[in-house]
Amino acid sequence: MSFQTPHAVLPSTTHDEAARQDFVKSMRQHVTMSLTPGNEVVYRRAVLPAFARRHGRSPKDRREVRAAMLREPYHQAWSAMMRTTQEMIWDSIETSVDRQRATLNARAAQLVGKHGTLTLDPDLVPPRYVTAVDIHCMPGNYTTDPGPGDVTAGALYDRGVYLYMMGGMGGTNQSCGDMLIGYIRKSFPDLAPQRILDMGCAVGHSTLPYAEAFPAAEIHGIDVGAPMLRYAHARAEAMGKRVHFSQQNAERTNFATGSFDLVVSHIALHETSAKAVHAIMRESRRLLRPGGIALHLEVPPFAGKDPFDQYLTDWDTHYNAEPFIGTLHDLDMRAVIAGAGFSPRETILDLVPLVIYVADPGKDGNYAHHVGGHFCVAGGRRSS
Ligand SMILES: C[S@@+](CC[C@H](N)C(=O)[O-])C[C@H]1O[C@@H](n2cnc3c(N)ncnc32)[C@H](O)[C@@H]1O
Numbered sequence: 001m002s003f004q005t006p007h008a009v010l011p012s013t014t015h016d017e018a019a020r021q022d023f024v025k026s027m028r029q030h031v032t033m034s035l036t037p038g039n040e041v042v043y044r045r046a047v048l049p050a051f052a053r054r055h056g057r058s059p060k061d062r063r064e065v066r067a068a069m070l071r072e073p074y075h076q077a078w079s080a081m082m083r084t085t086q087e088m089i090w091d092s093i094e095t096s097v098d099r100q101r102a103t104l105n106a107r108a109a110q111l112v113g114k115h116g117t118l119t120l121d122p123d124l125v126p127p128r129y130v131t132a133v134d135i136h137c138m139p140g141n142y143t144t145d146p147g148p149g150d151v152t153a154g155a156l157y158d159r160g161v162y163l164y165m166m167g168g169m170g171g172t173n174q175s176c177g178d179m180l181i182g183y184i185r186k187s188f189p190d191l192a193p194q195r196i197l198d199m200g201c202a203v204g205h206s207t208l209p210y211a212e213a214f215p216a217a218e219i220h221g222i223d224v225g226a227p228m229l230r231y232a233h234a235r236a237e238a239m240g241k242r243v244h245f246s247q248q249n250a251e252r253t254n255f256a257t258g259s260f261d262l263v264v265s266h267i268a269l270h271e272t273s274a275k276a277v278h279a280i281m282r283e284s285r286r287l288l289r290p291g292g293i294a295l296h297l298e299v300p301p302f303a304g305k306d307p308f309d310q311y312l313t314d315w316d317t318h319y320n321a322e323p324f325i326g327t328l329h330d331l332d333m334r335a336v337i338a339g340a341g342f343s344p345r346e347t348i349l350d351l352v353p354l355v356i357y358v359a360d361p362g363k364d365g366n367y368a369h370h371v372g373g374h375f376c377v378a379g380g381r382r383s384s
Contacts, residue, residue, distance in 0.1 A: 154231020200268025
């Protein structure tokens with residue numbers, strides 16, 4: 001677990017708010033680390049043998065595992081605790097953000113345009129896959145905009161990601177950017193991008209690492225959520241990073257064809273739809289210059305996992321308001337990439353080593369820790 005790095009628009013906490021947030025973070029830690037493994041014990045010792053007796057075979061996929069696990073009291077109790085803890089995370093932050101809403105909005109209003117830019121589009125209608133549910137139970141989702149200058153959704157998200165990941169993404173929640181940059185450096189050492197686009201950038205957690213890694217590049221971040229982008233801009237300005245944020249749908253942007261050397265996204269595709277994934281891949285390719293690379297980083301793939309492990313990964317689809325995770329993993333990404341116009345030789349489908357951050361005791365800092373496990377990356381390199 002790392003420490004969250006303070007900045008001018010990060011909501012602060014009173015003593016009681018901090019105690020409450022620490023409690024829910026610890027509770028999530030307890031449920032995910034100490035209680036989650038019990039599901040496998042119940043599965044292997046009771047559910048699997050009972051299933052085999054009844055059907056004469058093992059469950060063939062995650063759906064059969066789910067149907068069987070749902071009847072188990074241990075799993076029901078674990079599932080309820082996971083969901084309750086998720087809701088408690090947001091409750092604990094919402095109170096604190098509500099208390100400082102005016103202050104945060106005022107600070108954000110002052111942190112405008114010194115390094116980068118912010119361009120909002122009041123006519124943009126966010127896609128239904130973003131607005132139909134409060135994704136991962138975040139109240140109001142990414143797009144609820146109570147009024148001009150509001151940064152509430154961004155503030156909730158910044159603190160929420162930190163608590164949800166129990167600090168594992170690093171002091172600035174930057175690990176997805178770090179992972180993909182590490183992959184780029186290793187796999188494409190010749191790439192020296194002059195223009196970079198981050199699609200579905202949220203508050204810029206993964207965007208800002210590109211500003212550090214490629215200081216000469218012009219960096220753009222797009223998202224459909226206005227309050228997320230206001231916060232992203234203020235946060236980047238507070239950290240002295242030059243990024244151009246604009247409110248755009250990644251399925252069809254207003255950037256000129258062939259205007260980027262690198263187009264990336266981080267954990268964004270799994271919150272869209274099958275139609276959108278095809279459109280975003282096509283748009284990524286359109287935006288690339290010859291030699292340019294599109295890379296979409298996603299949560300660990302199901303392929304190669306036992307149906308039980310697939311079910312646990314798919315839990316969020318059903319119980320944590322992440323309705324597209326399972327379907328994304330069922331998509332044939334090779335076909336998606338080909339459908340976008342990348343040839344087989346241009347296709348990139350790979351695994352990226354997972355990075356978790358832990359605090360460095362005594363130094364009040366964080367360090368990256370490779371724990372095993374992978375995220376996946378899908379995209380292509382345009383040859384002409
Ligand atoms: C899980 S967050 C992404 C996190 C971020 N990339 C990071 O690494 O910190 C998903 C974001 O994608 C945005 N989004 C979803 N669909 C989009 C689309 N079609 N175009 C642009 N942004 C989109 C959402 O508004 C949300 O802010």
